[in-house]
Amino acid sequence: MLERRILILVAALVVLLASAALWNAFVRRPARASASATPDTASVESVVRTAGPAVDSAPDTARAAAQPAPAPAPTVVPPVGAGGPSYIVLLARSEIRRRIRASAGSTYLSDIVAGSTDSILHRWDGRVSTPVRVFFPPTTVANFQPSFLDAVRSAFQRWQEAGVPVRFNLDADSSSAEVRVQWRIQFEGERSGQTDLQWDEDGHLTGGVVTLATFDAKGQPFAPDDVRVLALHEIGHLLGLDHSPDAGDIMYAQPKVRDLSPRDIRTASLLYDLAPGPLRVGS
Numbered sequence: 473m474l475e476r477r478i479l480i481l482v483a484a485l486v487v488l489l490a491s492a493a494l495w496n497a498f499v500r501r502p503a504r505a506s507a508s509a510t511p512d513t514a515s516v517e518s519v520v521r522t523a524g525p526a527v528d529s530a531p532d533t534a535r536a537a538a539q540p541a542p543a544p545a546p547t548v549v550p551p552v553g554a555g556g557p558s559y560i561v562l563l564a565r566s567e568i569r570r571r572i573r574a575s576a577g578s579t580y581l582s583d584i585v586a587g588s589t590d591s592i593l594h595r596w597d598g599r600v601s602t603p604v605r606v607f608f609p610p611t612t613v614a615n616f617q618p619s620f621l622d623a624v625r626s627a628f629q630r631w632q633e634a635g636v637p638v639r640f641n642l643d644a645d646s647s648s649a650e651v652r653v654q655w656r657i658q659f660e661g662e663r664s665g666q667t668d669l670q671w672d673e674d675g676h677l678t679g680g681v682v683t684l685a686t687f688d689a690k691g692q693p694f695a696p697d698d699v700r701v702l703a704l705h706e707i708g709h710l711l712g713l714d715h716s717p718d719a720g721d722i723m724y725a726q727p728k729v730r731d732l733s734p735r736d737i738r739t740a741s742l743l744y745d746l747a748p749g750p751l752r753v754g755s
C-alpha cells in the first residue's frame with residue numbers, strides 16, 4: 473500500500489518535471505526570443521547614426537556589445553568614453569563647423585577658426601539684458617585727453633548699433649567691472665592696442681582688459697579719431713573676434729579702414745548666432 477502511494481507520488485513528480493521542461497522548451501523560449509528581437513526604439517544613438525558626418529568613423533563598440541548582432545550600420549559614430557562629449561554635442565559642433573564653412577567669403581570666421589590654436593569660439597552670452605560692465609580707470613599717461621574717452625565710448629556705441637547682441641554699461645565702477653579700458657604711452661613694435669580676455673570652460677567670456685596707446689609706433693601723438701579707430705579694433709577682440717586677413721576690415725591686424733566693414737558686422741553677428749565653446753570632434 474505504501475509502495476503504491478510512493479510510486480504514484482514519483483509518477484506525479486515525473487509528469488510535473490516533464491511539463492516544466494516542455495513549458496521551458498516550447499512556451500518560454502520563443503517569448504524570450506521575441507523580446508530580445510524587439511529593436512530599441514528611437515534611441516539618440518540611432519538618430520545620430522543616420523545624421524552623423526562621415527568623418528566620425530570610429531566603431532561604436534559599446535553599443536555593438538549590448539545588442540544581439542544587428543545588421544551592419546550604414547555609418548558609425550565615434551566611441552563616447554566617460555567624460556567625452558555626447559552625440560548631441562558632437563552633432564551640434566558639426567553643424568556649427570558647417571555654418572562657419574558656408575559663411576567663408578561673406579565672413580572671416582572660418583579664417584579665425586583656422587588660425588586659432590584651440591578651435592574654441594569665445595563670446596559673451598546673454599548680455600543684452602545684463603550689459604557688460606566697463607570701467608575706465610583715471611589715468612595720467614602722457615598725451616591722454618578727456619576726448620579720448622568720448623572716442624572710446626563712440627566705438628562701443630558703433631558696435632552696439634551694428635546689431636551685435638551685447639550691450640555695454642560704460643559707467644561701471646571699479647569693484648563691479650568686468651572690463652577695464654586703460655592707457656599706456658606706447659607698445660613695442662607696430663602695435664597700438666591690446667586686449668586680454670578671460671573665459672570659462674564653455675567659451676563664455678567673463679572679463680577683459682583693453683589697453684590703448686596714446687602715441688603711435690613712431691612716437692607721434694594720437695588724435696581722438698585715431699583712438700576711436702584703435703578702440704573699434706580692440707572692442708572687436710573684446711567681443712570675441714580675431715584678425716581678418718582682409719585690409720578692408722577693421723579687424724585686419726594693422727587696421728587700414730576707419731569704420732566697421734559689412735564683413736566685420738556679419739562676422740560678429742554669425743559668432744553671436746553660434747554656441748560658444750570647442751569646435752573639435754574630440755575635445
Ligand SMILES: [Zn+2]
Nearest residue numbers: 705709715725
Ligand atoms: Zn588685433
